[in-house]
Amino acid sequence: MDETQWLSADERAAWLRLVAVVELLPGVLDGQLRRTSGLTHFEYLVMAMLSEAPERVMRMTALAQCTNATLPRLSHVVRRLEERGLVERRPCPDDGRATDAHLTADGWETVVAAAPGHVETVRRHVLDPLTPTQVQRLHEIGDALLRELDPGGRLAVLYDPDPRA
Amino acid sequence: MDETQWLSADERAAWLRLVAVVELLPGVLDGQLRRTSGLTHFEYLVMAMLSEAPERVMRMTALAQCTNATLPRLSHVVRRLEERGLVERRPCPDDGRATDAHLTADGWETVVAAAPGHVETVRRHVLDPLTPTQVQRLHEIGDALLRELDPGGRLAVLYDPDPRA
C-alpha cells in the first residue's frame, strides 16, 4: 500500500537545513535592501538584470523569465518602478506587441548605490560563514540542483555568464 | 571612497547559484502541494509542525517562531485553516492570554495524505540530483549558514531533532 520511498536520516537532515535556509534567506536580503535602499529584493533583481543588459534594455518577457516572475507580476512591478522614475517602458520597435523596459539614469544610480550594502549582506550571511572549500562545493551542488530545478535554463543568465545555445 | 570588498569569481558563482535555487525551490514545492493537496507550502509547514508536536498542540507564538512567520500572518492562516476544519483554536488553560492551535483528525489525515507526494517532489528535485557525498556536504554547509541566519535557533525544531538548551 505505502509505496513511498521515505528519506534516510542523512537525506532528511540535509533537506531540512536547505528548507530552513530557503525560508530565512529571502527575509534577510529583503529586509536589508528595504531599510537601506527602499527596494524590494525582487525590485532590486529586476533593476540589476536591466543594468547588466546591453543598452540597459530588455523585453518584458525576457525580464520575466530571468527573474522567475510571471508576466502580470512583472508588469505591476515595472509600472510602480516607472512611477518612481527608475524604469521606462517603450513599445518595442521590432515587434508591435512587445514592450521594452529601459533602466533610467536614476534607476542606474539607485542600483549602483544599493549594490555595496547588498554585497556586504551577502558576504556576512553567506560567504563568510563558509570555508573556501565549502564555497566551491556549494557551487557544484547548485549546478546539480539547477539542472533539475531550471531545466530550461530560464535563470541561466543569473548564474551562468555564458549560456550555450 | 569605494571600500566595498567585492566578490571573487568563485564566490560570485556560488552565490548566484544559491540565489537561483532560493528563487526557484519555493515555487516548485508550493505548486506541487497546491495541485495535489490544495495546500500552500506554508499551510503544509504549519500543519506538519503541529502533527509532530506532543498532543498535536502548539501555542501560537511557538508555532510562529518555528515556521518563521509573523504572529499576524499565522493568526490569519490559522483562522482560514480553522474554517476548513483542519485546525482548532482553544484558549490555553495555563495562560489566559495565550491560544493553543490543535490539529484536528481531518487535519492529521490531510497532512498524512499530502506527505508522500511532497517527499516524492523533494526526492526528485533535490536529493536525487545529488550524490551521497554532496548530500553530506549540503548538510554541513546548511549548518554553517544557519549559525548565521538563525542565531537564535528559532527554526531549530525544523532541522535539529534535539536542540540543546
Next chain:
DNA sequence: GGGTGATGGTTGAAACTACAACCATTCAGG
C-alpha cells in the same frame, strides 16, 4: 487579402502578507 491560432502584454478582482493599532491578561512593585 482575410481568417485562425499563437504570442506579448495589460488590467481588474481576489487572495495573501506586512504593518500598526488595539484589547486582554499576566507580572512586578509599591
Next chain:
DNA sequence: CCTGAATGGTTGTAGTTTCAACCATCACCC
C-alpha cells in the same frame, strides 16, 4: 490590592502577488 509595564493575539488597512479575462499584434495559410 492597584498601578504600570510587558506579553500573547487579534483585527483592520494598505500594499503585493496571483489568477483569469481581455486587447493588440504577428504568423501561417487558404
